[in-house]
Amino acid sequence: MYLSNNGAGTKVPEPFRTHAGKYLDVDLSIFPVRGKKPLVNWKKWQSKIVGTNTFNRWLAIHPAANIGIATGELSGITVVDSDNPNTTPIELFAIYGETPLVIQTPGGGYHLYYRHNGEGCKRIADKRIDIKGQGGLVVAPESVNSQTGKRYRYYIGDIMEFENLPLMIPQAEAYQCFTNGERNTALYNYLRAEAINCPTVEELRNTADNYNNRNLTPPLDDTEVQKVIKSVWGYKEAGRLFQAGKQSIVLEIDKIKDWMCKYPPALALYVDLKRCHFRSNKTFAIASKGYDKRLGWSDKKVAKARDVLLQYSVIECVHKGGKYKGDVSLYILM
Numbered sequence: 001m002y003l004s005n006n007g008a009g010t011k012v013p014e015p016f017r018t019h020a021g022k023y024l025d026v027d028l029s030i031f032p033v034r035g036k037k038p039l040v041n042w043k044k045w046q047s048k049i050v051g052t053n054t055f056n057r058w059l060a061i062h063p064a065a066n067i068g069i070a071t072g073e074l075s076g077i078t079v080v081d082s083d084n085p086n087t088t089p090i091e092l093f094a095i096y097g098e099t100p101l102v103i104q105t106p107g108g109g110y111h112l113y114y115r116h117n118g119e120g121c122k123r124i125a126d127k128r129i130d131i132k133g134q135g136g137l138v139v140a141p142e143s144v145n146s147q148t149g150k151r152y153r154y155y156i157g158d159i160m161e162f163e164n165l166p167l168m169i170p171q172a173e174a175y176q177c178f179t180n181g182e183r184n185t186a187l188y189n190y191l192r193a194e195a196i197n198c199p200t201v202e203e204l205r206n207t208a209d210n211y212n213n214r215n216l217t218p219p220l221d222d223t224e225v226q227k228v229i230k231s232v233w234g235y236k237e238a239g240r241l242f243q244a245g246k247q248s249i250v251l252e253i254d255k256i257k258d259w260m261c262k263y264p265p266a267l268a269l270y271v272d273l274k275r276c277h278f279r280s281n282k283t284f285a286i287a288s289k290g291y292d293k294r295l296g297w298s299d300k301k302v303a304k305a306r307d308v309l310l311q312y313s314v315i316e317c318v319h320k321g322g323k324y325k326g327d328v329s330l331y332i333l334m
Contacts, residue, residue, distance in 0.1 A: 013064065013144050014063040014064045015064070015065070015066055015067055015142045015143045015144055016032050016058065016059065016062055016063055016064065016065040016066065016067055017059050017063035017064070018142070019067060019140070019141075019142040020032075020055075020058075020059070020067050021055075022159055023067060023069065023140055023159070024049070024050070024055065026159060026160075026162045026163065027049070027075070027076070028049075028069050028070075028075045028077070028140075028162065029045045029046065029048075029049045029050070029069065029070040029074045029075045030045070030050065030067055030068060030069055030070075030140070031045050031050065031058070031068045031070070032058050032061075032062035032065035032066070032067070032068065033065060033066045033067070033068035033137075033139060033143075034065060034066065035066065035145075035146065035213070036066075036068075036137075036139055036213045036219065037213070037219065037222075038068055038137070039062055039065055040058070042068065042070065042137065045070050045074075046070045046072060046074060046134075046135065047074060048074070049074065066139050066140075066143035066144065067139065067140035067142070067143050068137050068138070068139060068140070069137065069138050069139075069140050070136075070137055071116070071121075071132040071133055071134070071135075071136040071137060071138055072116055072119075072133050072134035072135060072136060073116055073134055075116070076115060076116050076165075077113055077114065077115065077116055077162070077165065078113075078114045078115070078116045078117065078119040078131065078132065078133040078168055079111050079112065079113055079114070079130075079131075079132040079133075079136070079138045080092060080096050080110075080111070080112040080114070080129060080130075080131060080132075080168065081109070081110075081111050081129065081130040081131075081132055081138060082109050082110050082111075082112075082127075082128060082129050083105070083107060083109040083128050083129075083130075084109060084127070084128040084129075085107065085108030085109055087109075087110075087127075087128075088110075089102050089110050089112065089155070089156065092110065092112055093112075095169070096112060096114070096168050096169050097114070097166060097167070097168055097169040098166070099112050099113055099114055099156075099165060099166055099168075100156060100157045100161045100164060100165070100166075101113040101154075101156065101157040101158075101161040101162065101165060102154075102155045102156035102157065103141050103152055103153065103154060103155060104152070104153050104154075104155040105139075105152055106144075106145035106148055106150035106151065106152060107145075109128075110155065111138060111152075113161070113162070113165055114165055114166060114167060114168035115165040115166060115167050115168075116133060116134070117167045117168065117170075118133070118134070119131060119133030119134065119168065120133050120134050120135065121133055121134070121135050121136040123216070137219075139152055140152065141153055141154050141159075183216045183220050183224075184220065184224060184227075184228060186216060187208060187211060187212060187216065187220060187225065187228050188228050188231065188232065190211050191204060191207065191208055191211075191228060191229065191232040192232055192235070194207050195232050195233065195235075195236050196236075201229065201233050204229055204232065204233060205229055208225050208228065208229050209225070212225055259308050259309075259311070259312045259314070262308060263304060263305060263308045265297070265301055265304070265305040266304075266305040266306075266308035266309055268295075268305070269286075269291075269302070269305040269306065269309065270309055270314055270315075273286075273309075273315065273333060274333065283318055283319070283330040283331065283332055284330065284331055284332075285328045285329065285330060285331070286302065286306050286329075286331060287328075288302045288303070314333070315331045315332065315333055316331060316332055317329055317330070317331055318330050318331065318332055
């Protein structure tokens with residue numbers, strides 16, 4: 001493998017410069033990646049194999065890059081990517097079928113290569129397995145983990161086996177592709193749960209990158225990842241970081257402690273108003289009949305709780321009713 005000097009006297013491997021051409025020779029669609037992230041707009045290379053001029057430019061610009069392979073129809077491969085070092089290829093063969101081409105990853109996992117047969121991309125989280133078919137990517141052998149220095153290496157077979165791959169045993173979970181929206185939603189829901197324990201936005205970014213690279217196939221572009229991070233962090237700063245599937249209300253104790261003890265029903269009214277109206281930013285009425293029916297409150301109790309919220313500027317009256325029948329007072333949450 002060629003080595004280049006990084007300017008500090010340390011020589012670094014150049015897997016792309018040394019080995020990328022071998023994969024072009026067996027008709028695989030390749031592109032340079034850093035770690036597992038494409039360094040080019042790789043979606044183009046899911047439908048077109050790179051030409052000589054572009055490939056030579058990549059060699060000059062990204063000699064030390066890793067080698068990415070577009071899985072699916074163009075390259076003609078589907079890969080079972082297991083990142084559990086405790087799962088052996090023999091165990092995976094029992095599920096997906098034998099193959100003459102198995103790669104061991106720097107982390108101790110395995111890539112099992114099969115001939116593409118219409119499979120999509122799917123994460124099987126409980127088994128720590130990714131099915132990488134149409135729309136996916138995988139890092140090729142001889143690529144290097146820059147942090148550990150370990151290589152993706154041939155464990156069974158070699159590059160010539162790309163022409164002799166068998167079909168994978170059909171798996172129902174393997175044929176579902178992630179759409180862009182599904183990947184964005186998956187990352188958003190994950191970060192929404194994790195952000196509670198992230199003290200800084202930088203730590204949230206690291207969490208997002210790890211999840212994106214390990215769990216989303218193909219990974220989202222950096223621009224999309226940053227949009228999700230910005231959205232989730234904005235909710236955290238606003239105190240509205242709610243768990244998916246649950247309705248949550250943030251109560252800032254320092255701001256409400258004076259009046260919530262003065263008249264506890266005011267706190268119950270406040271929580272109910274937040275539950276019903278905090279998303280809409282619209283005006284609302286406070287109907288005594290509704291609270292009488294649901295909570296058994298008297299008109300006097302509702303009025304007193306309302307007045308406490310008005311006194312402490314928790315709500316504001318924007319329309320004083322009573323001028324004619326059906327003219328009710330309207331309020332907004334502050």
